Amino acid sequence: MSQYQAVKGTKDIFPEESAQWKYVESVVHTLASLYGFNEIRIPVFEYTELFQRGIGSTTDIVGKEMFSFQPDPQGRSVTLRPEMTAGVMRAVLQHNLFSSAPVHKLYYIGELFRKERPQAGRQRQFSQFGAELLGVSSPAAVAEVITLMMHVFESLGLKGLKLRINTLGNTEERFRYREALQAYFAPFNEVLDDASKDRLEKNPLRILDSKNPALKELIAGAPRLYDFLNDASLQDFEKVLFYLSERHIPYEIDHRLVRGLDYYCHTAFEVTSSELGAQDAIGGGGRYDSLARELGSSSDVPASGFAVGMERLLITMEKQGLLASLNHPVPLVFVVVQQQELADHALAIAWRLRKAGISTEMDLAARSMKAQMREANRMKAAYALFIGANEYTTGSYSLKNLVSSEQQIFSLEALLEFLHESATKEVVD
């Protein structure tokens, strides 16, 4: 056990695994641009007030999960970003993007930080990719972000994911519903658990998705938000569902789905994976029209977005056997030196091969031929190129195929040509 270990809830990603990450990221980049989203990269920390205003001070994230610190004794408190949406909106408003175009479609991949107790599928540093469609209030906008998200899952080959969807209505509807809920739950105050009592005051909607089995019956009898929605809100939701059906995206309406963040309105959705254990949400999102105003914008900015947990996505892919064939790149050629007097010559050859675009490795530690061959084998190099006294004097090159064990002699030109062909063939395979 070494003296230092990674901070609680963080983890190292070694080459085997980083190859998997790169693959998923490449799919995200490709599909996001297919849908017309462009990448935004924002700072990993922001002033703490941004998250307090944006996410909402009653949420657990702001209440107890933020990594906050003060860079200067007199300075303002800053916080490692616990989610992306607030920062993206801040960047868009700060740079007045809406003065140049009415609609902005942005996506991101990045690390987030939340001070929670780690468990399966939950870390203190984790990654999400996500997209935000800003400036459009049409149901087509939410449908588009959901479609992009589901397209990524499909493209990666994931099976059996469940999309649950609900509508939270507009601010006014939710306010009236909130009062109705408080009126409903108030007489049962003694029955409620501590967390729910707290929520009754601050955010009664969240009592609805409590997992406490003791409250199940009580919750089932609660008034439904659906009954508080006006025609416009209902039609908006119906239209979203229509788009999903038309695109063959299966969903399940869940009237108890309430997302944890204060800024959501109208459509809210969540995707779960049965492969994940207790933390089974792999992605989620919704509409958040009020966020911009919350952050000081003078006008509303209709917005839709989703976020997907990279680690949870990768765990699910692993369980479904979708990562087995992904490996880090291996060298095509391993240069083996017979005697150390030829090491410089071998280095020169390796350099020439690399300049010619042929991935090449060699032992830099002056080890025995046997050790060099073992290394080549361990690296799964396709060929071993022998640099020995014979080859050196005759100006020839012995190349051994490490799979078939066949060995043949080349001139330098022929060698380069042969390896170049092998390299392009590998890429095609």
Place this chain on the structure above:
RNA sequence: GUGAUUGUAGCUCAGUUGGUUAGAGCGCCAGGUUGUGGCCCUGGAGGCCGGGGGUUCGAGUCCCCUCAUUCACCCCA
């Protein structure tokens, strides 16, 4: 923040009712083959038995504390 769980070699794990120099498999290194890998054989390196304290003639083993891990609650990706 609460509960439970597990800490012995790089990895996966043995280690009897407390009893001499703490083991195996895999991996690593070297040799068997001083111009050729994988398979095989031989040898080798590598352990404050998570840390601290206590009980005992004696602790990897028992007790207390602590740190860390994992899982669950809460909540979320």
